[in-house]
Amino acid sequence: MSTLSDVWLLLDDPQMTFSAGSQKVLPANTGAWIGNTSSTIGGDISIAFQGTSISFTGDISLSTTSPTWFLAGIDLNSPYNVSFPDAGTQIYTQWYQTPILPDGLHFVNLSSIFVNVDYAIITAGATTQLNGSTIVVDDRSSEITYTGNGWATSDTEIILGSGWVNGPPLGNTTHRTSNVGDGFSFRFAGSNINVYGVFEWTATGNVDVDFVLDGETTSSSLFVPLNTVVVHPEILNYQLFSSGNLLAGNHTLIMNITQANGNQSFILDYLTYQPSFSFLAGKPNFTASASSAPDSPLSSASNTGMTGAMIHNGMNIGAIVGGVLGGLIGIFISLLFFLWRWRRHRADIERRLQESSRLSYFLRGRLSDSPPPFYTKSSNRFSICIEKFKHHNLLQPIQIALHHQLLQESLAGKNLLHMMN
Known part of the structure; x- marks a missing residue:
């Protein structure tokens, strides 16, 4: 997968074009797949994208007789042979990524392939049109600021249970904590935001969480309801928060754990949002100006006040400089x-x-x-x-x-x- 400093665009399998004979699998709200869908392909996969690279994730080696290789053709270049990782072993993984390509429009054709496709990740370039796209932010991104001492990074695969193929989360890692006062903050320019993680159905207790979006708080609790029939010990792509539609512009999301009991944890995998900028040149660089994130909504309010004071002081300095210059001009006249x-x-x-x-x-x-x-x-x-x-x-x-x-x-x-x- 591309480096964490890149901007990733999420392309779910319904947005791809497959050859005739492909089969789409629709699990019933299990969350094992992004968007609750995946597609099993026996033939060709054709993708046109604007950017510098594209990668594919899903199940491989669907049967003991599945081919262990396929052909990859990029633009007008001759197709080349690609072997699946861990050929012969049924796993859920990123099974192909193009080389880094010049920024622009590219065509990828994967032929003679038998594989499962859950989603693809496009690495955006300077010319990539971002209107209507979905940006995905991995848990290790520097754009997410973690606060508190209880956070731990995990790269273990997710156990989905009998009849399912285990595999890693998006980006291969998660951040987890059950420590009261821990949290994270994330600033973005867009029109919505969603938070996804891993939920442990076999854990006991609860974790209460506050999500504060632009000063408005939404409280939720993570726990396993009584008499729940456990289908998966763990589940991927569990939606922890959704903002709904927002006014396009700059926003700040803050998460804070307010209560924790038992061994239940808050596990963050990735964020998604629809950008309000059309190209990467218009993407605000929030990490350049933010030195630290608030530890809680209360400290967030305090930090907001400090920021306001800094802005106010900056405005006063500007007014003073303007007044002095105006006075000098008046004296000169x-x-x-x-x-x-x-x-x-x-x-x-x-x-x-x-x-x-x-x-x-x-x-x-x-x-x-x-x-x-x-x-x-x-x-x-x-x-x-x-x-x-x-x-x-x-x-x-x-x-x-x-x-x-x-x-x-x-x-x-x-x-x-x-x-x-």
Whole structure:
């Protein structure tokens, strides 16, 4: 089977195309098969899939005369001979997996085969269309965070009882515990989620479990009812939780054991969900941001509060940074405005000084051959100039007042320029 870091798509046997003559077996709610169905094939199996590999699981060596090999053809390549694992022994196992293929659309044809098919696992690639697919998450996946000290990993085969072929769980392992306070958390982006495990029909006592999905709690109890006729000592694909339809988006599922008696255990095998993203590029990476999972719904609420506080603090930091940048921009705009006003004011002063200078030269040409200076720091010389203008017979009183005003403005303007410089 592919590595645990891959994304697996579950393909149940009713979704496959078989040659004529195949026989479908429908056990009555036994749970021995995924989806309660399997198919016995005597002929060909044809599969088209989008991804990088595909594997098949089911019973092999259905009779003492069953072929121990078959032909596998991939795309346009020549078929090659494949031998069943443990040929001659009737077991439930993964009996074929393609080599790792380039990401894309592939066609697989298995011919001259006599075998039982329960399900197939497709390893998704970047181009795999995920709409309508079912993602399966093995119990060893890093996307599942376990909490508590009672968890144990088991790789023993499941004992189905007389008349059934024993075999391993999906992915060959399970996680089990009966310790109060143990649990797990799983975050996903999808529109439903289901939890499957192994149930021990010969165990005594009970295990009470809370499943908390997005803050809503569903409680259940695992126990064997009185007067139950035991068909299987253990059973695969036992549904421990089902969410039903959810709004497509990000969700968090938390499991916590609240009570345990006897030797009954909670045994996790795998999770399934329908994704709300269309391609792997849109799959959120929840494991990158999550450092640990909560130990219980109560601690989950506490951790949620911490997360909210962290987000709130992040928002405050963003607001502060935005405010500082806004303030700096405002100061910069204000400086530009004052600089513009200062330049405009200086230009206005220079313009008026030039006008005053032109008027002074005009009066000098009209009133006297030896005009007063344009301006003087001596108040006495300024007064002498005014007195001289007053005695000129061509200068009217209004002209004297005008020139007096211009000379005062000129003096003030030059002093202002001197201060600026």
